[in-house]
Amino acid sequence: MIRKKILLLGDFGVGKTSLIRRYIDNTFDDRYLTTIGVKISKKILEIRRIECELIIWDIEGSTPIKKIPKSYMFGAHGAIFVADCNREATIKDLAEHIETFLTVNPKAKYVIAYNKSDLLSAEQKADFPLEENAFLTSAKEGENVNRLFSTLAEEIIQ
Ligand code: G3D
Ligand code: MG
DSSP states (O other), rough: OOEEEEEEETTTHHHHHHHHHHHHSSOOSOOOOOSSSSEEEEEEEETTTTTEEEEEEEEESOOOOGGGGGHHHHTTTTTEEETTOHHHHHHHHHHHHHHHHHOTTTTOOOEEEEOOOOGOOOOHHHHHOOOOEEOOOOOTTTTTTHHHHHHHHHHOOO
């Protein structure tokens, strides 16, 4: 079985930990749970008949971008950059998260999650500008969460 390290990056409170919990357990907990240090979760999935274990790294969300330890970034095959689709500042910060990550891992693949889509109206959703590798997601309702992770895994395995 092949193993791939992926990580989640984005501002505090955008839903990184919630997306992982939704993907791993398929549950969503309204209680706030602070991630202490780095938490590593695993999920096995099959991509074009290849079994792949995703090793998913989640860091304490309040850590400033520049202070994220190299050990967190190092050796990652891919990343999910997360913003809150209702908070412009978190969307603006994506560029810096992406640049920092690609400096450490220039060949890694990535996808973008504009999370908390459950808080958008149908019109706002329809009008939301999305890059090719981006998804509107909801950790709360599950929308596009599996697609987010499996698209990244497919990109990595290609
Ligand atoms: P982080 O790991 O990026 O810091 P968290 O973010 O996963 O801890 O989530 C931060 C807050 O956003 C939590 O609320 C969580 O429940 C909420 N949240 C995460 N994803 C979604 C989503 O898709 N929709 C909605 N509506 N809320 C979401 P609290 O209130 O506990 O701080
Ligand atoms: Mg977190």
